Amino acid sequence: MLIIVTYDVSTETAAGRKRLRRIAKACERVGQRVQKSVFECTINEMQFEQFERELLAEIDLNQDSLRFYRITEPVELRIKQHGCFRSVDFAGPLLI
Template identity: 75%
Template sequence: MLIIVTYDVSTETAAGRRRLRRVAKVCEGVGQRVQKSVFECKVNAMQYEDLERRLLAEIDEEQDNLRFYRLTEPSDLKIKQYGNFRSIDFNGPLVI
C-alpha cells in the first residue's frame, strides 16, 4: 500500500530538535521525502504497523503532530504532481 506520513515536531527545545531528527531518520529508512516533513512510503501491512509503532515511540503527543494517509491503488490515478520533483517509481527497476 502507498501511505503518506506527515509530521510537525516542536523544535523550541533541544529535545524537540532531537525528536525531529529521529522522526525524519525513521521515515527516511522507509520512504522518500517529498517535502520537508512529508514522506511517501510503499509498505505492506506489517511494515506499516512497524513504522507507526516506531514513530509513535519518537514523538511527544503533547507537543507534536503525526499523521498517516493510506492511499488506495492505483495511485497513478489519484496523485498529480507538478514542478521539478519526480518521485521514485516503486514498480520500476532498481538502479544503484
C-alpha cells in the same frame, strides 16, 4: 500500499530538535521525502504497523503531530492521526 506520512515536531527545545532528527531519519529509512516533513512510503500492512509504532515511540503527543494517509485503501481507512492537532470533520455537523 502507499502511505503518506506527515509530521510537525515542536523544535523549541533541544529535546524537540532531537525528536525531529530521529523521526526524519526513521522516515528516510522507509520512504521518500517529498517535502520537508512529508514522506511517501510503499509498504505492506506489517511494515506499516511496525513503522507507526516506531514513530509513535518518538513523538511527544502533547506537542507534536503525526499523520498517516493510506492512499490505496477504502475511505474510512485512509487517515490515521496522532498528536495534538485535530482536523475539522467537514462531513460532520457544523456547530457554531
